[in-house]
Amino acid sequence: MENSKLMIKHLLIIFMASITFFACKKESNDTVDGMGENTPPPPGLTVEKKNIALLADFSEDWCAPCGAYGSPAFDSALSQEGLLLTGLKIYSSSNTNGLNSTLASDWGDDFNVNTIPTLYLNSIKLSVTSNIGTTYTGILQKANQFQSDSVLAGIALEKKQINDSTMQVKTRVQFFKPDSSAANYSLGVFLLEDSVIAGQSVSNASGVGSYTDPDFVHRNVLRSGNTADYLGTTFNNGAPVVVDQVFNKTFNLSIDSTWNTSRLKVIAVLWKRGSGIPKVVNSRVAP
Secondary structure, three states, X not given: OHHHHHHHHHHHHHHHHHHHHHHHXXXXXXXXXXXXXXXXXXXXXXXXXXXXXXXXXXXXXXXXXXXXXXXXXXXXXXHHEOOOEEEEEEOOOOOOHHHOOOOHHHXXXXXXXXXXXXXXXXXXXXXXXXXXXXXXXHHHHHHHHHHHOOOOEEEEEEEEEEEOOEEEEEXXXXXXXXXXXXXXXXXXXXXXXXXXEEEEEEEOOOOOOEEEEEXXXXXXXXXXXXXXXXXXXXXXXXXXXXXXXXXXXXXXXEOOOOOOHHHEEEXXXXXXXXXXOOEEEEEEEOO
């Protein structure tokens, strides 16, 4: 009888301890944002633990090889948009001024772009040849390799068009691994316009001479970003980041009246800043 009483007493102690444990455990919906405050995550913004590469195509409308094989390889890779990669085209000195972006010059300078077409997968300069299939295969190979790497941090974003001239974009960055270095992390949020019809110089199939295609389809043209610097907004200011640390940011992006709002896309790029070419940590395209 005494043993039975002791057993019941022990079970009660274990039961009460388990209640205390769960009562003291922090709710999973409470996260630490960039300001160090406990805030619930924005509704619908769940960060996926998955690496998505950034494919940047530096191009111009007067560049005949760009029209013949640079752009077609880039367009082919967009079949993997949202799965393996996000992609954007960067114009700085095209004859059609409406293709050019004010973000293009600094971006090209930092990535040492001195010839075109030039394709970058994250911070890796790709080999671009007249064989579109070979270039496409090289893109997918490196994108798959990046996806198989350990995930440092991920991004979630949600776009909402408020009116004809402004789009609100909610973002969330979550770190899955710590970084005790003094590195600055920043988030670039970009508006892209897809399927812009404008002239493009194209090399002849023979490789001799070129012609102008007036109805060329320019995919994912870079329009603007959340700051005047393509690297975007720095959010940790060199402070260490810890596992599960979350940064929630909302941006209002201006929309030019000449852009087709039905074809606008939003992508976000998480950068790790330092000496040399900035490192792409992850990227996402808004659903």
